[in-house]
Amino acid sequence: MSQYEQLCQRIVNEGTWLTNERTGQKCLTVINAELEYDVENKSFPLITTRKSFYKAAIAELLGYLRGYQSAAEFRLIGCNTWNANANENQAWLTNPHRKGEDDMGRVYGVQGRTWQKPDGSTLDQLAKVIDNLSKGIDDRGEIVTFYNPGEFDLGCLRPCMHTHNFSLLGKDLYLTSYQRSCDVPLGLNFNQIQVYIMLALVAQITGTNPKKAYHKIVNAHIYENQFELMRDVQLTRTPFPNPSLTINPKITSLKDLETWVTTDDFMLEGYEHHDAIVYPFSV
Numbered sequence: 574m575s576q577y578e579q580l581c582q583r584i585v586n587e588g589t590w591l592t593n594e595r596t597g598q599k600c601l602t603v604i605n606a607e608l609e610y611d612v613e614n615k616s617f618p619l620i621t622t623r624k625s626f627y628k629a630a631i632a633e634l635l636g637y638l639r640g641y642q643s644a645a646e647f648r649l650i651g652c653n654t655w656n657a658n659a660n661e662n663q664a665w666l667t668n669p670h671r672k673g674e675d676d677m678g679r680v681y682g683v684q685g686r687t688w689q690k691p692d693g694s695t696l697d698q699l700a701k702v703i704d705n706l707s708k709g710i711d712d713r714g715e716i717v718t719f720y721n722p723g724e725f726d727l728g729c730l731r732p733c734m735h736t737h738n739f740s741l742l743g744k745d746l747y748l749t750s751y752q753r754s755c756d757v758p759l760g761l762n763f764n765q766i767q768v769y770i771m772l773a774l775v776a777q778i779t780g781t782n783p784k785k786a787y788h789k790i791v792n793a794h795i796y797e798n799q800f801e802l803m804r805d806v807q808l809t810r811t812p813f814p815n816p817s818l819t820i821n822p823k824i825t826s827l828k829d830l831e832t833w834v835t836t837d838d839f840m841l842e843g844y845e846h847h848d849a850i851v852y853p854f855s856v
């Protein structure tokens with residue numbers, strides 16, 4: 574079993590059923606999961622016990638790095654994951670801060686690229702980190718955080734994977750990413766790809782060597798309408814070895830990421846997988 578399936582099995586064996594008020598669903602839940610990705614050896618953590626639509630996960634990350642605020646911008650680059658939270662969640666639809674169709678509000682990349690300061694100016698957390706790492710500097714606060722409790726009412730959802738903390742040891746780059754809440758059948762399929770690529774990409778554009786990425790999850794859950802598919806279908810399958818991912822070496826700056834990079838600049842080799850499983854999504 575790979576670490577992903579081990580976590581799924583642990584939830585099935587040891588989880589506690591909790592009712593989630595926001596979605597009205599019960600979730601089988603465990604607390605504290607720690608995953609590790611070997612970026613140095615290009616072992617790409619892609620789910621193999623079902624087909625992964627990994628390009629959408631890469632597009633979602635690109636949208637965060639660009640500071641997108643609209644589900645329409647995400648759709649244009651091949652990612653449909655924000656349509657429901659932007660347009661179908663009742664609490665957000667009636668929120669006076671919502672700026673109309675597809676607006677997600679001040680979530681994720683909006684915080685990462687334009688954190689509002691008290692004087693009315695904004696702070697670009699990602700640019701600061703990339704600038705420092707490019708100069709070989711780690712001030713022990715190379716952090717990009719999307720978690721801004723003072724602005725939760727300005728966004729459609731609180732960020733789940735909320736903080737990325739980089740560390741430099743000489744030329745070697747590490748990443749520790751923190752996630753408060755994880756939909757293991759759907760969200761984690763995307764989030765593990767994103768943590769891996771976040772380290773690989775930032776290393777590439779800062780001229781450092783990617784080593785390991787550490788992914789720390791607090792609340793890891795399976796929704797009740799996903800449970801049987803997970804236990805009786807996905808967990809009965811044997812995983813294939815991890816595929817490997819190559820990133821276009823022409824990507825060398827944050828500007829490149831903001832302007833011309835697409836999901837075609839991420840090339841996958843050796844992806845063997847079982848059939849697709851369509852898990853229900855709770856808004």
Ligand SMILES: Nc1nc(=O)c2c([nH]1)NC[C@@H]1CN(c3ccc(C(=O)N[C@@H](CCC(=O)O)C(=O)O)cc3)CN21
Pocket residue numbers: 625626629653654655658730756759760761762763850851852854855856
């Ligand atoms: N309940 C819930 N779970 C999540 O994982 C989640 C949210 N809400 N809200 C915000 C984002 C949106 N995310 C999503 C949303 C949908 C898929 C999804 O449907 N994935 C499909 C394939 C999607 C495709 O074809 O592009 C899958 O089978 O993995 C994944 C992540 C992750 N986040």
Ligand SMILES: O=c1ccn([C@H]2C[C@H](O)[C@@H](COP(=O)(O)O)O2)c(=O)[nH]1
Pocket residue numbers: 595730731733734754755756757759760761764
């Ligand atoms: O990147 C993401 C974004 C969201 N999720 C999941 C985790 C939860 O199931 C929902 C968010 O609901 P909250 O009530 O705000 O916790 O979305 C994810 O796994 N990964």
